[in-house]
Amino acid sequence: MSGQDRQLPGLMEGFIAIVRRDLLLAWKRPGDVLNPLFFFAMVASLFPLAAAPSPEQLMLNGPGVVWVAALLATLLSLNSLFLSDFEDGSLDQIILSPQPLPLLGLGKAAAHWLLSGLPLVLVSPLIAVSYRMPADIVGVMMLTLALGTVSLSLLGAIGAALTVGLNRGNALLSLLIMPLAMPVLIFGARTVSLAATGDPYAAGIYFLAAYCMLALTLAPFATAAALKISNE
Amino acid sequence: MWSFLHKLASPPHFYGISARMIPWFYAAGLLAVAYGSVAGLFYAPADEEMNDGFRIIYVHVPAAFISMSAYMVMAIGAGIGLIWRMKLAHAVAAGAAPLGAWFTFLALITGSIWGRPMWGTWWEWGDPRLTSELLLLFLYFGYMALRAAIDDTAKADKASAVLALVGAVNIPIIHFSVEWWTSLHQGSTLLKSGGPAMHPDMLYPLLAMILGFALLFAALLLARVRTEVLHRERRTRWVRDLIMPAGEAA
Amino acid sequence: MEIFMMGKYSAHVWSSFGITAVVLIICVLQARRRHRIVLSDLRVRIKAMESEQ
Amino acid sequence: MTELLSGNDLCLLRGDRCLFQRLNFALNCGELLFVEGVNGSGKTSLLRGIAGLLDFESGYITWDGQKILDAYQGFRSDLVWLSHRVGFKGELNLLENLQFESALRSCSMEKTAAVIERLSLAPLTSLPFRYLSAGQQRRVALARMLLANARLWIMDEPFTYLDKAGQALVAELISEHLAGGGLCVAASHQAVDIAAPTQRVTLQ
Numbered sequence: 001m002s003g004q005d006r007q008l009p010g011l012m013e014g015f016i017a018i019v020r021r022d023l024l025l026a027w028k029r030p031g032d033v034l035n036p037l038f039f040f041a042m043v044a045s046l047f048p049l050a051a052a053p054s055p056e057q058l059m060l061n062g063p064g065v066v067w068v069a070a071l072l073a074t075l076l077s078l079n080s081l082f083l084s085d086f087e088d089g090s091l092d093q094i095i096l097s098p099q100p101l102p103l104l105g106l107g108k109a110a111a112h113w114l115l116s117g118l119p120l121v122l123v124s125p126l127i128a129v130s131y132r133m134p135a136d137i138v139g140v141m142m143l144t145l146a147l148g149t150v151s152l153s154l155l156g157a158i159g160a161a162l163t164v165g166l167n168r169g170n171a172l173l174s175l176l177i178m179p180l181a182m183p184v185l186i187f188g189a190r191t192v193s194l195a196a197t198g199d200p201y202a203a204g205i206y207f208l209a210a211y212c213m214l215a216l217t218l219a220p221f222a223t224a225a226a227l228k229i230s231n232e
Numbered sequence: 233m234w235s236f237l238h239k240l241a242s243p244p245h246f247y248g249i250s251a252r253m254i255p256w257f258y259a260a261g262l263l264a265v266a267y268g269s270v271a272g273l274f275y276a277p278a279d280e281e282m283n284d285g286f287r288i289i290y291v292h293v294p295a296a297f298i299s300m301s302a303y304m305v306m307a308i309g310a311g312i313g314l315i316w317r318m319k320l321a322h323a324v325a326a327g328a329a330p331l332g333a334w335f336t337f338l339a340l341i342t343g344s345i346w347g348r349p350m351w352g353t354w355w356e357w358g359d360p361r362l363t364s365e366l367l368l369l370f371l372y373f374g375y376m377a378l379r380a381a382i383d384d385t386a387k388a389d390k391a392s393a394v395l396a397l398v399g400a401v402n403i404p405i406i407h408f409s410v411e412w413w414t415s416l417h418q419g420s421t422l423l424k425s426g427g428p429a430m431h432p433d434m435l436y437p438l439l440a441m442i443l444g445f446a447l448l449f450a451a452l453l454l455a456r457v458r459t460e461v462l463h464r465e466r467r468t469r470w471v472r473d474l475i476m477p478a479g480e481a482a
Numbered sequence: 483m484e485i486f487m488m489g490k491y492s493a494h495v496w497s498s499f500g501i502t503a504v505v506l507i508i509c510v511l512q513a514r515r516r517h518r519i520v521l522s523d524l525r526v527r528i529k530a531m532e533s534e535q
Numbered sequence: 536m537t538e539l540l541s542g543n544d545l546c547l548l549r550g551d552r553c554l555f556q557r558l559n560f561a562l563n564c565g566e567l568l569f570v571e572g573v574n575g576s577g578k579t580s581l582l583r584g585i586a587g588l589l590d591f592e593s594g595y596i597t598w599d600g601q602k603i604l605d606a607y608q609g610f611r612s613d614l615v616w617l618s619h620r621v622g623f624k625g626e627l628n629l630l631e632n633l634q635f636e637s638a639l640r641s642c643s644m645e646k647t648a649a650v651i652e653r654l655s656l657a658p659l660t661s662l663p664f665r666y667l668s669a670g671q672q673r674r675v676a677l678a679r680m681l682l683a684n685a686r687l688w689i690m691d692e693p694f695t696y697l698d699k700a701g702q703a704l705v706a707e708l709i710s711e712h713l714a715g716g717g718l719c720v721a722a723s724h725q726a727v728d729i730a731a732p733t734q735r736v737t738l739q
Contacts, residue, residue: 089620
């Protein structure tokens, strides 16, 4: 049993394994994926029912409502990101594996995006159509939502890691992450409404992409640190 | 100089030294605020636009300045605490949070009072500085809520330190995004916030007020950090001797 | 008395300064009160530990 | 000859209580560190500290002469951890769980068949993990230990939920591991005898 000759699995192997495992788990329990989607659709349809706006008002405020609904749906699905791993002890194994923890944290955030962010983006055209948004605006909205939900998943992973061990974590997670997600929400919603009024909107998209890159590089390290602290 | 800093870093010395420093900070702070208020309220020339109403900036600008620097103190304390595992640094972060929240609240109130005559309403989403102050207040609430949710002090320190650092990275971004957003909204209602364009007689009281607020903040911070240090060192011998001098043994 | 009249915005100016003073005083009292609470908790805890040994 | 694993005046607090202080140990190839004590005496916390999941109030652990905080990557590739919670996903079956493990750490998957046979888990490989009994779940955790090429085994209460035969099997596996030059840190409130050079740490 000499320790030297064994061959450690590669970095990508660990990353792909954790994403594949989470997708497999979600496949076996579809409820976790569908609930946020229903929530998103319901919140997005509450606004027209409650405010009964005129068509132009609906078209103007539509982007903002869709974006707020997307943010809330993402926050809803973030609570259980690390919860099951924490409770059945797999978090110990993940932390104690030779694979770098930030990479595995990134894997969890990527799996969360695939399971909650991407479906949101795919469902959003239906909501946009019900808001009578013109086709090209829907394209802009999907692009901003795609970039925005990646940043939200990465930021949310930090919040989920910080609050995983606490029993009153869910309200706390939203309280921690919402101020941090404000720039994404501001740029996302405003870009779409700028596009709706025909003004140049490229700046917003560039910002969202830049924020996404920043989150992609820094968030996993904060998630790893938070996981080690919460799992003590 | 280094030996002083090193001594200051050890809790028992810090506890003693800070007790002596606090009164001086209070005195200097009150002095500066007194001069700033009197000079600002009565001797500074009136502003053309809002004539005497502008004097609110002598309270609003320092409060906003302290609210921002309090978060920086918190983030630096958190960083040092996490990297070098120093309890005192975590105590500084723990002490700075509530103070920062109070000053942010103060900046919001005075800001909305100042804007009231011009906007006709108490709150104007179009004003970038007020909106980013509000988001800063939410950041403080998030930090304090996380700290309150974790019972074990050491764990609460480390977890909230991570949040403080993530928040510190986000503050400039939040500020930028609000500025960009309001410049689209309508750029006209920017509150003139002083700066070099101001008449010297207007400026000196403002600088005095900022210095005064900073000194008062330092005094309040030291007072709070002493409490946090005492709580974190509750099992040590020096705290036991401090609390129960030999004569008063149980 | 005229010097205290800040033109038509006197209410705004004096209320701002008043609120500032109130907030500062609250901070001072809060810090003191918390320190007293921690000290008394410590005293109780150390007494309990002492009598236990 | 420096020892492989050593703890240097470890001290740990829980709330206001000091679980242990100035605790030292040194472990070499083929040796067992047995941590005994009543429940709640800090056995689990000590083991989590040794594994690096938990920071000690003071003191440090060294592996191969290096502090584990500095050489964290190397230490974790030599370590496998068994705790109360088994660490497998309930919805996945045995093979899927072990497949995930092999992506986390170096596992010799070709030994899988032999290990499953030895731990008499053959009929359970396709069942979702949550359908297994507590004893069977513990055996799957032992399968992780056997498959991982790790010199250091850290086991928290290895004998719980196991019947007499299971406990004998665990003792046998540990002795084989130690005989093969591995190290083991085990914590239990039951006394147990394992034929190997043993150091004991008793916690109040």
